[in-house]
Amino acid sequence: MRPRRIGLTGGIGSGKSTVARLLAERGARVIDTDAIARALTAPGGAALPPIVAAFGPEMVDAQGALDRARMRALVFRAPEAKQQLEAILHPMIGEATDRQAAATPPAQPIVFDVPLLVETGARWRARVDRVLLVDCSETTQEARVQARSGWPTEQIRQVIHQQASRIQRRSAADAVLLNEGLDLAGLATEVDALWNLGFFGVPAAIRL
Ligand code: ADP
Numbered sequence: 001m002r003p004r005r006i007g008l009t010g011g012i013g014s015g016k017s018t019v020a021r022l023l024a025e026r027g028a029r030v031i032d033t034d035a036i037a038r039a040l041t042a043p044g045g046a047a048l049p050p051i052v053a054a055f056g057p058e059m060v061d062a063q064g065a066l067d068r069a070r071m072r073a074l075v076f077r078a079p080e081a082k083q084q085l086e087a088i089l090h091p092m093i094g095e096a097t098d099r100q101a102a103a104t105p106p107a108q109p110i111v112f113d114v115p116l117l118v119e120t121g122a123r124w125r126a127r128v129d130r131v132l133l134v135d136c137s138e139t140t141q142e143a144r145v146q147a148r149s150g151w152p153t154e155q156i157r158q159v160i161h162q163q164a165s166r167i168q169r170r171s172a173a174d175a176v177l178l179n180e181g182l183d184l185a186g187l188a189t190e191v192d193a194l195w196n197l198g199f200f201g202v203p204a205a206i207r208l
Contacts (some may be wrong), residue, residue, distance in 0.1 A: 003109035004110070004201035007124055010134035011118035011163050014033040015179040015187060019109035019134050020113045028111045028200060031103040036096045037089060041066035050088045090123070109200035118164040118172045130199065133173035135166065136180040177200060
């Protein structure tokens with residue numbers, strides 16, 4: 001068995017980041033594509049010059065980072081701007097991801113934390129051996145995001161409905177970790193079960 005490359009995904013509030021942390025604690029290399037996207041658009045980030053060239057200097061805020069609120073508003077008004085932004089960011093995220101994966105020791109399983117794995121379709125599927133979905137009901141998503149961020153329910157629902165549906169996610173997944181009716185210790189037990197079953201390509205110690 002060789003260590004696998006796993007795509008980890010889940011909707012907002014599903015518990016995906018918590019599962020990523022538990023997997024890192026068990027020895028997986030976690031590559032966080034959201035963090036890569038943030039670094040690319042932080043002050044001095046490599047994605048800023050092409051973004052300015054495409055959308056103008058007003059897309060950069062006073063600190064020199066991408067003005068996210070302005071970009072979100074533009075993407076909302078003009079769907080083609082979203083495609084244009086993705087055409088800039090996605091190849092750069094892909095390259096940074098590949099660099100981090102190449103620098104990972106061969107014995108270590110790699111977990112690609114990709115919130116929009118299902119939304120971006122075949123592009124991610126081709127890079128990973130298996131897709132693990134962290135799943136829960138929309139009611140639970142809302143409750144968790146509300147507790148975490150205090151956002152109004154309407155705003156949370158809007159984000160949930162912009163993302164892929166539960167059915168779309170489940171049909172793209174090889175395994176589903178149902179993070180519902182579990183406390184954090186229960187979630188850790190589920191992660192241990194997957195780990196020990198060899199889902200990540202790391203055999204559990206054989207006990208006779
Ligand atoms: P995501 O990355 O999917 O948006 P997080 O992992 O950040 O979700 O989880 C959202 C919130 O819900 C966090 O505050 C996290 O601690 C909490 N949470 C997730 N799963 C559980 C669970 N099984 N029991 C208790 N709290 C949980």
